[in-house]
Amino acid sequence: MTTADENELLVHTGPGTPGGNLMRRYWHPVALSEELPPGGAPLPIRVLSEDLVLFRDEAGRPGLLHRACPHRCADLSYGRLEDGGLRCLYHGWLFDVAGNCLEQPGEPAGSTYKDEVRAVAYPCHEVGGLIFAYMGGGAAPEMPEYEFLNVGEAHRYVHRSDLECNYLQSLEGNIDPVHLSYLHRPHKRADARAVPGSDDKSADMYYAEDRAPRLDLEHTEYGIRIFSVRNSGPENQYVRVTNFIMPNSAAIVGQEGRVNEGYAVHWHVPIDDTHNMRFDLVINRVNPIDKVKYRSREANLYGPDGKEERRARNRYFQDREAMKTENFTGMGRSFNVHDAFASESQGPVHDRTREHLATSDRIIVQARRQLIEGIEAVQDGREPLGVIRDPDKRDRSELVVMSQVVPRTLDYKDAWKSMVPRQSAAE
Template sequence: MNRQDNELITRIGPGSAAGSVLRQYWQPAALIEELDGPRAVRPVTLLGESLVLFRDEQGRYGLVDRRCSHRGADLCYGRLENGGLRCPFHGWLFDVNGDCLEQPAEPEGSTLHERIRHRAYPCVERAGVIFAYMGEGEPPAFPDFDCFRAPDTHTFAFKGQWDCNWLQALEVGIDPAHASYLHRFFEDEDPRDSYGKQFRAGAAGTEIPLTQVLRDYGRPDIRVENTGYGFRLVTTRPLPAEQTHYRITNLAFPNAIAIPMSGDMTITQWHVPIDDTHCYWYAIFTSFGAPVDRATMRAQRLERHTLPDYRPTANRDNEWGYNADEQATQTYTGMGMDINVHDQWAVESQGAIQDRTIEHLGKTDVAIIANRRLLRAAIQARQQGEPLPFREPLVDADTGPVAVDAIGGRDLGEACWRALDRVRRAGASWWAKERA
């Protein structure tokens, strides 16, 4: 890739090519929990724009320009009252739609407020996350994924900041080959102790630890299948006794992935640009079995993140916790047992914006190549005024992202993981109710 193309697909600020594409899809803006407390107002930087998120007295969410349309004062210090956010400088009041409701210092009868349109973006709340649409025209249909169909009792949302460009963060999630190396553990934990941990449970349909499968079979076959939401990755690893490990993961264009966490839990995760060199990952964990133990899941993640910024405690400043003795005896990276830290090191160590001009891609990078082609095609479509892909709802909810690890006969192919997914859904109380 040349330098110009690398800039094209990574830069996301106002007026940029990739940023224009991302703005045409719903993007996570904050967790609901970030508005907890006595005052439901917080600053948000999203796609390079400085904004303020608030919840008014009616429970409506507003995401507006942080600078007051009057004289540019900081609305993050605004007063929540009278149906909107009021600037303390001169009392101008803005609602969630960006309408100026009041200008109390102006002469009686003034209609100036009727001509003010403060920049504002529509918001919706789903599964503990506030999503915003920052594009032009009507928003696309909201994705009909499992994480949005499941009730709140069966989902848990969290986020974390990485100090790198959004695209390299996304690309680690559509790279199945790295799991056999970056996330290699030299000893396996009991899968029964794996709750809330990635790659520590057994593959569905077996008690073989997934860590063992990934460690012992490090040369996977990876196939990309086009779908109505982006593409599906079918990763297979041949096992003894004519068995095969199937790992089904997904890209939900333009910047989300859907991956399995355990036999009854999946992760849908967005990599959302803060600016060109920082991003958040937003993850929604969805259970097909018992209700999610939110207290445990949150406590696990707060052991490794600080609030209110959701920054990881392992970072470049402390070498991501690297320990040479651990690398020699316990883990491939020497960076602890949390695979999020491994991924974080992989993408942050590439630099703030990865220099793709030095890459030498191989066959296992098939999804990386496919995604970059999709993104460039979408950029071209946007520049030529043509429709963008994957903005329409899926025809059948069952065609949405299926994320599963399965082990079955080598000759079963898709029938193996499809059957396992059907069994999982049949046993999910919320899915059965939805389909009734």
């Protein structure tokens, strides 16, 4: 079980908290690139309980500063983008993406006071259609070489949504293979794609037929490789390989292209302790992604009137009739909505001491343990798991996602190595 003390460590990510200190050792996405087009308005954002402004200077470089101007704390997100930085509206002080104060036009000629003032600035890095920030002190670590960040623009789709609960309970849904047999279950075959090695069966047919998968795991240099194994006749078994990536993302099977052409990543970044941003990255390394299809899928986030989003305040527009005819939840077809219900209904900050953890929660328990070990590592002055300091160790090609039927004679822990072609980035 998770104790009250452990839960306290896990859920708080504000400045100075042990969990916040862990989070601040890693790069996190803070916005989609498309949210900040060249010349676009600065974005007021909140990340890890800090109020920030994200902006792009005239050279196109993203910058992330504390939102309160260092002078007398007016909101910099209202500022003007000009002269190589962001200019505060109140008295015209000008800051660049590194936090340098370039101008203080109200000060006497010859004043050097601007050289003594800095805005708190966090390094940014743009890759994979996302703007990442490093909010820890000292030099930023290396950015891991994830396939999902490095496929070409045509091979990826990115989407952001916000959830009204602590990041960890949202994250935990992604590393919980058992819920696929319930929460997302359609009443009819919904996925036309046959699982490789199967007799024209789709993944949702396996979830429906075997609702108690065997779970297994391996500890890796990035987190946890998760195996969920379901029955597929006397000779075979259906194996899914998914991943927990320290400290707040997961790579899972997803619904893109033919099975095993790509996968999905869900990255849950704390806004504060009771809200998180969910970044969805979908990749297909073989074929370009049909983005029109994904944009139209976003319509599934909305209720029957097509206007109001399915949220807790409207009970996700749950329809009892649809529970009989369409799917398990009666909340429409979007997995994102089902996931939002599951994590938001646990409360703004889930109290894990109320749980009754079972065999099927094995992966969740291990992930919490890894996070607590990470917190302890930071407290001891060590690097937590997955932080890369050596540029030669950025490779993350061992992060593989798989959905496949394999013979029972084959050790499923090796199956992903031999049966999946090396997943390498499409150009």
